[in-house]
Amino acid sequence: MIESYLRQSPLAHLALAAHGPGSGKPAGVHMAERPFPGLVNLRGPGDNANFHGAFKAAAGYDLPVEAGATAGSANTTALWLGPGEWLILDARGGPKSGPRIAESLRAALAGISAAVTDISESRACIRISGAKARAVLQKGCPLDFHPRHFAQGQCAQSVLARAAILLHMTPDETAADGPAFDVYVARSFAEYTWRWLEDAAREFGVARGER
């Protein structure tokens, strides 16, 4: 007979006890998929004033130049990915937003040595929020999550349980609700990452859906 501590029920990997009525816990973490974000990768000469000027004329705000910084308007948000590399995103944009953003940037940056690539279909976006969201991410990510180091409106690329991720601590939740993170992960890692997060959050109680 198998050792008792190794026994797993057939659906244990779905972490069903973590959520829904009967879990007996108030949800410490909310998890939801944000379907069809518009994501456009922008590369360009970060030291060229014409490039920055052309972007600002099109988007209405300056590209962030400090590590981990973001900037945005009501329409799009720009995340700093590296020197001369940004992700321009519209998390609630829907399936047509990627091409729309890419088209407007291409028109704005015509004649400037820059690359605009629509990568919307390549990533999944998992929104994880709640009082224990930090504690869950900390289990598999080497970043420093202390609010002094990783604050609202910041982003960072890192790994989560060995899957490459882009983390964006969105500014659209109040501090009282706990932090909210958008986790962007390669499409092929989406199910793995979702299940890993759900399992890591099991001890805190998980509610599905955005708050």
Place this chain on the structure above:
Amino acid sequence: MLVIPCPHCGPRGEIEFSYGGQAHIARPKDPEKVSDAEWADYVFLRDNTKGVFLERWCHVHGCRRWFNVARNTVTYEILAAYDAGAKPPKLDYETQV
């Protein structure tokens, strides 16, 4: 885990990086004129330093940029991190090769 100070992103965990071996290996200017031994030296032979070693790292899970690090191979202390292509900073150390 080492904490490596990426020149662009700041201090991050070693798991985000990949290692690129010894830094400042110059490709021979005229490869057709060097001897086989010199070419083999350029391609294969690297220092095995006990002490401060200048090495390349790539922040593959971060900004994806290559940069150089001065690391003590005995104590794992990282003395400096600087851009790829830049000259190494002046460091006060003794190194046995």
